[in-house]
Amino acid sequence: MKDNVLLRVESLHKHYPVHDRFLFRRPQLVYAVDGVSLEINRGETFGLVGESGCGKSTLGRLILCLEEFTSGKIIFDDKVITEHNKVKLRELRREMQIVFQDPYSSLNPRKTAGDIVVEPFIVHHLGDRKERQRQVERLLKVVGLLPEHASRYPHEFSGGQRQRIGIARALALNPKFIILDEPVASLDVSIQAQVINLLKDLQNQYNLTYLFISHDLGVIKRISNRMGVMYLGRIVELGDSRVLFRDPQHPYTKALLSAIPQLIQAKKKKRILLEGDVPSPINLPSGCRFHTRCHYFVEKCKTVDPILEEVSPSHWVACHLHQG
Amino acid sequence: MVEAKGAPVDELLLDIHGLKTYFYTEEGVGLAVDGVDLQLRPGGTLGLAGESGCGKTMTALSILRLVQSPPGRVVGGKVLFGGRDLLELTEEEMRKIRGKEISMVFQEPMTALNPVLTIGEQISEMIQLHQGMDRRKAMVRVGEMLDLVRIPEARLRIREYPHQLSGGMRQRVMIAMALSCHPKLVIADEPTTALDVTTQAQILDLINRLKREMGVSIILITHNLGVIAEMTESVAIMYAGRVMEWIDGGEIFLRAKHPYTLGLLASFPKMEEDEDRLEAIQGTVPNIYKLLPGCKFSERCKYMSNRCGEEPPLIEVEEGHKIRCWLYTHEGVVY
Numbered sequence: 158m159k160d161n162v163l164l165r166v167e168s169l170h171k172h173y174p175v176h177d178r179f180l181f182r183r184p185q186l187v188y189a190v191d192g193v194s195l196e197i198n199r200g201e202t203f204g205l206v207g208e209s210g211c212g213k214s215t216l217g218r219l220i221l222c223l224e225e226f227t228s229g230k231i232i233f234d235d236k237v238i239t240e241h242n243k244v245k246l247r248e249l250r251r252e253m254q255i256v257f258q259d260p261y262s263s264l265n266p267r268k269t270a271g272d273i274v275v276e277p278f279i280v281h282h283l284g285d286r287k288e289r290q291r292q293v294e295r296l297l298k299v300v301g302l303l304p305e306h307a308s309r310y311p312h313e314f315s316g317g318q319r320q321r322i323g324i325a326r327a328l329a330l331n332p333k334f335i336i337l338d339e340p341v342a343s344l345d346v347s348i349q350a351q352v353i354n355l356l357k358d359l360q361n362q363y364n365l366t367y368l369f370i371s372h373d374l375g376v377i378k379r380i381s382n383r384m385g386v387m388y389l390g391r392i393v394e395l396g397d398s399r400v401l402f403r404d405p406q407h408p409y410t411k412a413l414l415s416a417i418p419q420l421i422q423a424k425k426k427k428r429i430l431l432e433g434d435v436p437s438p439i440n441l442p443s444g445c446r447f448h449t450r451c452h453y454f455v456e457k458c459k460t461v462d463p464i465l466e467e468v469s470p471s472h473w474v475a476c477h478l479h480q481g
Numbered sequence: 482m483v484e485a486k487g488a489p490v491d492e493l494l495l496d497i498h499g500l501k502t503y504f505y506t507e508e509g510v511g512l513a514v515d516g517v518d519l520q521l522r523p524g525g526t527l528g529l530a531g532e533s534g535c536g537k538t539m540t541a542l543s544i545l546r547l548v549q550s551p552p553g554r555v556v557g558g559k560v561l562f563g564g565r566d567l568l569e570l571t572e573e574e575m576r577k578i579r580g581k582e583i584s585m586v587f588q589e590p591m592t593a594l595n596p597v598l599t600i601g602e603q604i605s606e607m608i609q610l611h612q613g614m615d616r617r618k619a620m621v622r623v624g625e626m627l628d629l630v631r632i633p634e635a636r637l638r639i640r641e642y643p644h645q646l647s648g649g650m651r652q653r654v655m656i657a658m659a660l661s662c663h664p665k666l667v668i669a670d671e672p673t674t675a676l677d678v679t680t681q682a683q684i685l686d687l688i689n690r691l692k693r694e695m696g697v698s699i700i701l702i703t704h705n706l707g708v709i710a711e712m713t714e715s716v717a718i719m720y721a722g723r724v725m726e727w728i729d730g731g732e733i734f735l736r737a738k739h740p741y742t743l744g745l746l747a748s749f750p751k752m753e754e755d756e757d758r759l760e761a762i763q764g765t766v767p768n769i770y771k772l773l774p775g776c777k778f779s780e781r782c783k784y785m786s787n788r789c790g791e792e793p794p795l796i797e798v799e800e801g802h803k804i805r806c807w808l809y810t811h812e813g814v815v816y
Contacts, residue, residue, distance in 0.1 A: 345532035345533055345766070348765065350759040350760070350761035350762070351763075354759055354761055357758070378750060378752065379750055379759065402752065413678060413679060416679045416681065416682035418681075418705060418708045418710065419707055420706055420707055420749060422711065422731075422732060423735075430679075430683060431683070433633070434680075
């Protein structure tokens with residue numbers, strides 16, 4: 158593995174069985190993550206964007222081994238973590254952390270901010286009482302809160318401040334890698350900007366690597382160095398964020414970008430409106446899974462599933478239009 | 482008072498003056514809406530924008546007199562709708578207006594729709610109530626409405642329950658319901674916030690088309706300035722229960738001047754530019770129960786001066802553009 162690669166995911170699959178009311182019928186499968194491969198470099202932010210149900214959060218949970226995978230391989234820091242046992246996984250969790258979307262439901266309402274931030278130290282038996290106390294104060298300060306906030310309960314904080322507590326908890330054990338799952342989706346725009354700036358500062362300060370999951374392309378554009386676009390369990394386009402935003406290749410990425418409402422109407426480009434809804438991940442369309450909604454589809458798309466290919470250096474697209 | 486130019490008062494569909502809605506709780510008095518003036522022409526689209534807690538939804542609920550009481554109460558102002566002050570009507574008269582002349586589309590269709598009634602039953606209930614149709618005729622009308630909002634296989638969908646539909650389809654049902662009695666005004670409160678961006682584009686396209694075809698006026702409440710820019714020809718930027726800036730007629734955000742509006746615009750992701758660091762507005766929205774005297778935005782404002790200890794009035798600085806900020810008083814009419 159290349160030195161600068163921190164995380165590598167190789168053709169990862171996660172299929173959930175769904176049981177219906179017919180007891181003896183074979184359960185159907187939801188193809189939540191269906192063959193995803195990607196690499197995340199040390200110190201970078203990889204943005205993962207897609208609409209609800211595309212499997213981006215499942216992918217995040219799989220990487221943290223919070224979810225059993227169906228097949229595939231995850232290599233983190235040169236270790237194949239998909240083969241780890243429970244003890245090793247617990248050790249690994251010190252290096253990988255997650256910040257969830259909803260700061261209202263991911264913080265225990267009965268615990269104070271101090272209790273929440275100190276918990277990782279207790280779980281991993283680190284430090285004595287005094288040392289932990291010192292760490293809590295340090296962490297709260299790092300995320301822009303005050304030491305006296307430690308004795309307050311989550312409901313006494315605003316949404317932005319709660320998300321800061323979630324970030325402080327994730328930072329507690331000096332992780333290398335943090336998954337940010339829609340961390341700013343429930344915040345107002347002015348607060349979003351504050352939290353994004355904080356995340357960028359922390360990344361520089363502690364040399365963190367982020368996997369930033371979001372449905373919001375604007376947020377992804379602001380924070381990510383490279384990005385992947387997911388559709389129905391697959392990555393359909395992957396590359397440098399600036400390149401993807403300037404020159405998207407996959408028809409789905411193009412539609413996504415054109416759907417974003419623009420502030421200045423004079424600069425507006427023609428919108429590509431997709432018809433209908435995303436197909437069910439149980440009955441995936443044959444061939445290319447986007448062909449049912451694609452404006453450019455040709456016969457081949459109905460039968461042959463396109464694979465992710467490099468169309469220009471470090472720019473990968475899964476579309477027949479861009480392949481030989 | 483300065484009247485909105487170019488739109489004589491008698492031509493306005495909705496004319497709100499000095500609307501005040503306060504909340505009386507143990508915490509004290511919360512000034513949720515505190516002296517809001519808004520105008521809407523027939524067939525027009527007015528955007529209400531601002532961050533959570535700025536009073537945009539409370540303004541809408543006050544128009545419909547749906548503010549929960551206690552603790553809330555509309556304590557002042559006029560809401561002239563087609564010349565009649567809605568705040569003066571009896572509850573009986575108001576009920577005939579809600580749903581029939583003014584209807585509402587909510588953010589989260591799953592909580593706004595009744596989970597144990599089919600789509601057909603929910604929409605026909607309203608048609609039967611307001612139009613006095615019998616059940617069979619009403620169901621035919623429901624089918625037409627579902628076609629209108631482009632729900633595929635509408636005849637089948639009539640018999641389905643809300644949970645069987647996708648988020649986008651549910652929002653189409655909400656829109657069909659809101660339009661089913663041919664209202665003059667639809668208030669849409671964050672109609673696309675819970676939706677994905679491609680679904681949002683479909684719904685916004687639908688709302689624009691229906692607006693053209695049916696000539697309905699719309700008040701669109703959203704925190705998304707991009708949606709405002711695409712959908713509305715006038716916008717009121719609200720903060721702490723007040724209108725901070727009001728801009729009427731095209732390219733709204735090229736003309737914006739108020740420090741708060743500019744701050745919001747700076748926080749809004751721009752697709753066409755590379756930006757490294759965001760210029761964030763510092764601090765948070767003030768608590769409506771503990772508002773300080775003076776300009777409500779001043780504690781977060783880069784341009785704060787001594788003058789801001791006194792609250793600036795909303796002043797018309799040019800035709801179709803009002804600002805509540807001391808920086809611009811010299812350009813406009815001071816009164």
